[in-house]
Amino acid sequence: MKEPILKTEELTHIYSPGTPFEMTAVENVSIEIRKGEILGIIGHTGSGKSTLIQHLNALVKPSSGRVLLEGRDINESKDSVRDARAKVGLVFQYPEYQLFEETVYKDIAFGPKNMKLSEDEIDGRVRRAARFVGVEEELLDRSPFDLSGGQKRRVAIAGVIAMMPEVLVLDEPMAGLDPQGREEIMKNILAYHDETGAAIVIVTHSMDEAASYADRMIVLNHGRVAMEGAPEEVFSRGEELRGMGLATPVMTDVADKLRKLGVELPASVYTVEQMVSALTALERGRRGA
Ligand SMILES: Nc1ncnc2c1ncn2[C@@H]1O[C@H](COP(=O)(O)OP(=O)(O)O)[C@@H](O)[C@H]1O
Numbered sequence: 001m002k003e004p005i006l007k008t009e010e011l012t013h014i015y016s017p018g019t020p021f022e023m024t025a026v027e028n029v030s031i032e033i034r035k036g037e038i039l040g041i042i043g044h045t046g047s048g049k050s051t052l053i054q055h056l057n058a059l060v061k062p063s064s065g066r067v068l069l070e071g072r073d074i075n076e077s078k079d080s081v082r083d084a085r086a087k088v089g090l091v092f093q094y095p096e097y098q099l100f101e102e103t104v105y106k107d108i109a110f111g112p113k114n115m116k117l118s119e120d121e122i123d124g125r126v127r128r129a130a131r132f133v134g135v136e137e138e139l140l141d142r143s144p145f146d147l148s149g150g151q152k153r154r155v156a157i158a159g160v161i162a163m164m165p166e167v168l169v170l171d172e173p174m175a176g177l178d179p180q181g182r183e184e185i186m187k188n189i190l191a192y193h194d195e196t197g198a199a200i201v202i203v204t205h206s207m208d209e210a211a212s213y214a215d216r217m218i219v220l221n222h223g224r225v226a227m228e229g230a231p232e233e234v235f236s237r238g239e240e241l242r243g244m245g246l247a248t249p250v251m252t253d254v255a256d257k258l259r260k261l262g263v264e265l266p267a268s269v270y271t272v273e274q275m276v277s278a279l280t281a282l283e284r285g286r287r288g289a
């Protein structure tokens with residue numbers, strides 16, 4: 001098993017405590033993020049996903065419990081907060097609304113500048129990150145407000161990638177994009193993962209999306225961890241998932257129906273690719289090849 005890099009210990013977050021608006025958004029959550037893994041955090045709207053992940057780089061402080069980065073409490077000192085901000089990159093939901101600099105270049109450079117890197121290093125990182133997400137050189141001097149929605153999203157992601165985080169956390173990165181835009185963003189994220197070996201945490205409410213990339217999944221329900229495990233373990237609990245307002249991936253439903261018809265499919269079939277190879281293998285076996 002891979003070593004954990006980041007952990008939460010009995011993390012609880014209460015909004016507006018002691019007021020009539022008091023709301024426990026995250027309750028007693030202990031999770032770990034392992035080096036180099038792709039972790040999917042899934043849950044219906046309001047289950048506490050965004051609140052939870054905003055703790056991971058000390059943007060939001062726990063009401064109780066701790067967040068540990070390489071074993072150290074990230075809220076211990078100014079220094080530990082700075083370290084967490086550099087190592088844990090957080091891309092918000094609809095990050096394009098948070099672009100604010102006059103040029104695309106300055107927007108991407110914002111994070112690296114705060115890390116007090118040299119001008120040369122910053123310049124190299126900005127250009128590399130832009131290239132990485134497919135933002136062309138010519139766009140760097142333009143205003144971010146001139147860009148299309150998909151381009152703005154890529155600029156926002158480039159700004160975080162330019163900090164070269166060891167853990168890249170993305171809150172619903174595909175939300176509101178068309179299928180082609182979703183695929184491009186996902187390709188960029190996976191390329192960052194493959195090239196750097198960084199751990200990736202992707203928040204989503206789409207099971208099909210999680211099925212296609214996650215090594216491991218955590219399911220939140222009413223601010224608590226309801227399930228944790230490999231995708232096939234989580235998806236095998238379809239009844240419980242539906243009870244939490246989550247649909248199982250389309251392919252697990254298809255596989256269930258085929259099993260009822262007597263087709264012997266393995267448990268680990270939950271993406272189109274897995275279905276195709278499982279059926280191909282059965283067909284080969286049937287032909288005695
Ligand atoms: N800034 C806030 N102030 C008060 N309540 C909030 C705030 N942000 C979120 N909440 C509440 O906390 C709960 C969890 O929200 P959130 O973390 O955004 O969940 P998710 O990302 O899974 O949709 C919800 O009931 C939401 O209304």
Ligand SMILES: [Mg+2]
Pocket residue numbers: 049050051093171
């Ligand atoms: Mg959210």
